[in-house]
Amino acid sequence: MSACTLLLAVPVQIGDNGLRADYEAFLESILDVERDKREGRPWGTADKARLEELVRRGREGDLxxxxxxxxxxxRxxxxxxxxxxxxxxxAEDLLQDVFxxxxGHIRKVRDAATFPGxxxxxxxxxxxxxxxxKRTQAGRLVPLDELAGKIEDRTSAPVEKDIQGPLEEAIRSLAPRLRSVFLLHDVQGFKHEEIARTLGCAVxxxxxxxxxxxxxVREFLRAKGAV
Known part of the structure; x- marks a missing residue:
């Protein structure tokens, strides 16, 4: 049984040949990450079980x-x-959007074997x-809008009343450095380069x-029933 078969018990059906090649490269990259951690040892049944356990705990909100x-x-x-x-x-911005x-939807995953796909x-x-x-020159969505689904425009529209209180609580609950970055980027609109200079950290x-x-913040809002 190949490593990719162990990684995916249920093969993902992808018709487009180019997309299938991308998917196979994607799987191999996951395996490479895990090989690096194990100093070259191949992916095995125990690793498949670990992924299943992580997905199960992730569905339960385990940070x-x-x-x-x-x-x-x-990677x-x-x-x-x-x-x-x-x-x-x-790509770095899109990476955060993806995760x-x-x-935000990991609770929908019922079979960990389908998770990579x-x-x-x-x-x-x-x-x-x-x-x-990019082709249509459309404006980029405000990240906080994606997060809470309640903020229409950072400069003109206030947060809806039913989420404003829980959102403020969620922000206050963050560790100081996380709160600073969140406020500077998603509330005040600073770029990461500016935040890095302000806080003395890497981008x-x-x-x-x-x-x-x-x-x-998302998990806090979900626990409060605000999203």
Whole structure:
């Protein structure tokens, strides 16, 4: 049995040959990440069980499991997005969009064997959407709007009353550095380069902390029944 078969108990049906090649490369990249961690040892049944456990815990809102999933998939997803976007900054932004969608809908995943294919489809659809927006010069959505689904315009429309209180609570509950990055980027509109200079950190650190902050805010709002 091949490593890819162990990774996916249920083969994903992809008709387009180019897309199938992308998918196979995506799977191999996931396996490469795991091989690096195990100093070259091949993917086995125990690793398949670990992925199943991470997906199960991720469905339950376990942030540690979600971060492990992120670490397992971020390099393959980024590589896929970069192939479409042909721009590192755009691919990094899309990477966060993809994982916000993944963890926002992970409860829909019933079979962990389909999880890599599901993530792949989200990444491809996100990349296609980016390319369509780029062609039509459409404006980029405000990230907080994607997160809460309640904010229409950062400069003119207030947060709806039924979410304003829980959202403020969620932001206050964040660790200080996560809260700072979240407020600077998603509320005040600063770019990551500006945040990095302000807080004295790397641009990549700012992006990583924003991702974690968004996940925690979303989980807080969900627990409060606000989203």
């Amino acid at each position: 540690a499991a979600q971060e492990s999933i992120y670490e397992m998939f971020k 393959p997803v980024f590589g896929l997005l970069y192939r479409y976007a042909q721009n590192q900054a755009a 916000l969608k993944v963890f 599901w993530v792949f489809r989200i990444a491809v659809n996100t990349a296609y959407s980016h390319l369509r927006q 990549g650190t700012s992006k990583s902390q924003l991702f974690k902050a968004r996940i925690r």
